[in-house]
Amino acid sequence: MAAISFFGDLLQTISDRGRDLISFGRGDIAAKANAPELVKLCEDLISRRGEASGVALARLILDRYASFPRPERHAFLRLIAQEFDADHRAVDAAIAAYRADPTRARLGHLHEAAEPRSQELIRRLNLARDGTLALVRMREDLMDLRAALRGEEGAEPDLIDAADSLDCDFEHLFASWFNRGFLVLRHIDWTTPAHILEKIIRYEAVHEIQGWDDLRRRIEPPDRRCFAFFHPALVDEPLIFVEVALTGGIAAAIAPILANERDPLPARAATTAVFYSISNCQRGLAGVTFGNFLIKQVVEDLAREIPSLKTFVTLSPVPGFARWLDRERRADAPQGLSKEDVETLRLLEQADWQGDKAKCEAVRKAMLPGAAAYFLRAKNDRGRPLDPVARFHLGNGARLERLNFLGDTSPKGMKQSHGLMVNYLYDLSAIEKNHETYANLGTVAASGTVSRELRANLPPPRAVALADA
Numbered sequence: 280m281a282a283i284s285f286f287g288d289l290l291q292t293i294s295d296r297g298r299d300l301i302s303f304g305r306g307d308i309a310a311k312a313n314a315p316e317l318v319k320l321c322e323d324l325i326s327r328r329g330e331a332s333g334v335a336l337a338r339l340i341l342d343r344y345a346s347f348p349r350p351e352r353h354a355f356l357r358l359i360a361q362e363f364d365a366d367h368r369a370v371d372a373a374i375a376a377y378r379a380d381p382t383r384a385r386l387g388h389l390h391e392a393a394e395p396r397s398q399e400l401i402r403r404l405n406l407a408r409d410g411t412l413a414l415v416r417m418r419e420d421l422m423d424l425r426a427a428l429r430g431e432e433g434a435e436p437d438l439i440d441a442a443d444s445l446d447c448d449f450e451h452l453f454a455s456w457f458n459r460g461f462l463v464l465r466h467i468d469w470t471t472p473a474h475i476l477e478k479i480i481r482y483e484a485v486h487e488i489q490g491w492d493d494l495r496r497r498i499e500p501p502d503r504r505c506f507a508f509f510h511p512a513l514v515d516e517p518l519i520f521v522e523v524a525l526t527g528g529i530a531a532a533i534a535p536i537l538a539n540e541r542d543p544l545p546a547r548a549a550t551t552a553v554f555y556s557i558s559n560c561q562r563g564l565a566g567v568t569f570g571n572f573l574i575k576q577v578v579e580d581l582a583r584e585i586p587s588l589k590t591f592v593t594l595s596p597v598p599g600f601a602r603w604l605d606r607e608r609r610a611d612a613p614q615g616l617s618k619e620d621v622e623t624l625r626l627l628e629q630a631d632w633q634g635d636k637a638k639c640e641a642v643r644k645a646m647l648p649g650a651a652a653y654f655l656r657a658k659n660d661r662g663r664p665l666d667p668v669a670r671f672h673l674g675n676g677a678r679l680e681r682l683n684f685l686g687d688t689s690p691k692g693m694k695q696s697h698g699l700m701v702n703y704l705y706d707l708s709a710i711e712k713n714h715e716t717y718a719n720l721g722t723v724a725a726s727g728t729v730s731r732e733l734r735a736n737l738p739p740p741r742a743v744a745l746a747d748a
Contacts, residue, residue: 312343314354318362324403325396337407345413353424356417360441363397398448411456411512415563418449422562450566457510457518457564459572464580467505467520468498475515478560479505482517485556485596486537486689493537497522500543504552506577508569513561519569521577522556525549525585529702530594531683533692551590552581571675578705591705592680596687597696599666603653604646604697615652617734620645627697633688643684650682650699651732655723662721669701673717676710677703678724682732 312320320340327333344355373389404410425442428434465471467479480488488494498505507520524536525546530553535541554577557570578591607613608621616624623645632638657665664670669679679701686692686700704726706713713724 310339310343314347314351314358317343317355318358321359321363321400325399333403334406337404337410341404341407341410341413344417349420349423352417352420353427356421356424356442356445357438359397359400360445361438363395363400364441364444365393365395395444395448397445398452401448401452405452405456411510412516414449415453415513415561418446418453418563421446421449422565449563453564453567456512457567457569461510462508462518462569462572463511464573464576465507465509467507467517469495472515475517478515478517479507479520482520482558482560483556484558486533487691496537496539501546502526502544502549504577504581506573506580508573517560518564519557519559519573521554521558521573523577523581524553524555525588526551526553529553529590529592529681530555531681531700531702532686533594533700534688536594546585547587549585550587551592552578552588553592553594555594557593570671574675574705575710578707582707591707593672593677593701593703593705594683594686595668595672595701595703596692597650597653597666597699597701598668600650600653600696600699601694603657603665604649607649612738614738615656615734616645616649617737620649620734624649633685633698639685646697646699647682647684647732648734650701651729652734652737654679654701655725655730655733656737658721664723669703669723672703673723674714675705676712676714676717676724677705678709678713678726679729680704680726682729 317340320336324333324336324340327336344352347355369392370389373385373392377385377389401414405414407413421442425439425446428439428442467475476491476494480490480494488497497503502525504523504525505520506523507517509516510518524530525544526536526549527544528551530536530551533555536553536555554574557573559565559569581588581591604616604624607616608624613621623641626632626638626642629638632642654664654666654669659665664673673679681702683700683702685698687696688698692698692700709724716722717724
């Protein structure tokens with residue numbers, strides 16, 4: 280981290296000296312600029328050749344942008360999306376030149392001409408100290424703007440396309456800047472600095488952490504682990520983290536793992552590592568893949584640290600299941616339920632069904648076949664499983680191992696999946712094969728236990744488009 284600090288100090292020195300190269304009036308303008316005036320300064324930034332003055336101007340632009348209220352930030356991003364496009368005449372000329380003489384050099388010229396100016400702007404802004412984090416936050420604003428435009432009556436299609444294109448520019452550059460080779464895996468424990476632990480509490484997205492005592496129960500005992508990826512440009516900002524329980528078998532429910540009172544298991548007695556929560560921390564890095572690298576590296580590190588570990592599984596939520604099941608129950612021609620299942624699942628509408636042993640068993644017998652259909656048959660319009668968590672783990676090469684009825688009886692678990700949780704198994708000997716068959720054929724690797732739950736004589740599956748699918 281000392282090298283990172285030195286680099287940051289060096290950038291700050293360049294920036295400080297660069298301020299002397301910018302006229303005093305320019306600094307005053309930046310401090311008071313509105314959105315259109317700040318866009319003009321961005322034009323100035325990408326036209327400059329001087330490194331020091333560019334770093335200083337980039338910092339001024341980012342500081343002023345951060346001071347804007349949300350409407351002004353959105354106005355700035357609208358203008359950047361519309362005005363920092365590629366030069367279409369230059370693109371046409373480069374296409375004509377390449378067609379006349381299709382050499383690699385002319386293809387390079389075409390590639391250069393086709394690049395939107397917004398990409399160069401983002402690169403220049405990134406030169407400022409803490410520029411990377413500022414740009415991640417800027418993309419969060421852009422994501423909000425895109426959502427607002429889609430919900431805005433009479434929004435111009437060209438503006439929506441321009442905002443989408445700008446978002447692609449951010450994602451393209453972030454994919455390079457946050458390449459796996461730059462990421463640092465850190466073990467999060469009770470000795471980790473408090474300001475980072477506070478962020479772990481805040482960013483937890485699967486099972487809310489109820490304060491410091493709850494966090495301590497998750498990271499301090501010998502049978503608990505937490506690991507996070509960091510990036511040199513965001514030293515104190517975790518990108519993604521995973522919480523792990525070391526157990527004597529595959530966990531079927533989350534409550535025992537999160538229990539306040541329990542007897543910790545000696546790490547050397549554990550046979551199974553249960554990944555029970557994976558949280559992405561930076562919304563502005565959506566679309567940049569971290570999780571697959573994180574899980575595989577943690578598996579390797581744990582296997583090396585604790586040789587008794589033989590099984591690596593998740594205990595995962597099923598965020599789209601309740602919505603799918605409720606739609607199936609109301610459909611004229613359900614795709615994953617029998618008529619008998621539909622009738623039985625009316626019990627879900629009764630508040631006491633969980634507490635009645637007979638009702639609970641009836642729901643279980645009808646719900647698990649529906650869950651098997653949800654994972655094995657229900658597809659989005661791209662031919663992939665509807666469930667986003669399933670797509671993530673199956674894409675990593677995991678196998679759908681087990682369906683856990685009432686695995687999460689918290690209010691959130693009941694709302695999103697009627698309590699259903701699942702285990703995905705990371706079998707080190709089969710990960711590559713599972714990944715290839717899923718990537719190439721869309722095949723869901725599933726255990727026999729899951730496959731046998733699927734009802735026979737269901738209608739042919741069809742693609743289903745959901746808002747979050």
